[in-house]
Amino acid sequence: MKELEENESLELFSWYAFRQPIPMKKFNKLSRNVVAYCGGLPLALEVLGSYLFERTKEEWITVLSKLKRIPNDQVQQKMRISYDALMDDTEKDIFLDICCFFIGKDRAYVTELLNGCGFHADIGIAVLVERSLVKIEKNNKLVMHDLIRDMGREIVRESSPREPGKCSRLSFHEDVRHILTTCKNFNNSDKKKCNKK
Known part of the structure; x- marks a missing residue:
């Protein structure tokens, strides 16, 4: 990914954090x-600019203290600050499902599908769009940057890195194939055993 110069970076960040090309003085x-x-x-x-939009100075300082602990090459960890700060598990679930x-x-x-699961997706998707975690294309399709997608899939994988069948979602073909061949009979006890969503 091409890096921006300092002034370009500040302007891009400001558009998301303040909705103007330069930061507010304070x-x-x-x-x-x-x-x-x-x-x-x-x-x-x-992503961080969108997250910090309309936040207090104290919240900014907290985000900075988190950023200081993340190595420069850990881009996903930096963006994960926005995911971790989502207000409830429903918004996190919607993000991971997308x-x-x-x-x-x-x-x-x-x-409609997520609302059927009780997720209140209308507001949940709107929050994800505000945070720049999800984008809506002109044809009303949900899209996201590959790095954000990979971050979400890594969050899911972290829940059970050695046993994909215990993950809440499966997104890699190899994991799906493994689970389907390992758990051939899908009766209730197998479903519990496979912990399949």
Whole structure:
């Protein structure tokens, strides 16, 4: 991914964090610090800027302290700050479902499907769009950057790295094939054993 110059980085970040090309005066130094920790990576600037929009100075300082602990080459970890700060598990579940199953699908279709599961997807998807974790294309399709998709899939994989059958979602063909061949008879005890969503 091509890195931006410092001034370009600050401007891009400001558009998402303040909805204007330059930081607000009282956030100028904090903005420059966040931009420095993002290393000129446009996606990290966009996601963190969207997350920090209309947040207090104290919240900015908390985000900076988290960024300081993340090595420069760990882009996904930097973007994960926005995911970790989602208000409830439903928004996180919607995000993970989109990462694993619904990229490129029609927003109305996905919303109806997730609402049927009790997820309140109308507001959940809107929150993810505000955070720049999900985008809506002109044809109403849900899309996201590959790095964000990979971050979501890694979050799922982390829940059971050695036993994919215990993960809440399966997004890799190899894992699905393994589970389907290992758990051939899908009666109730096998479903529990496979922990299949």
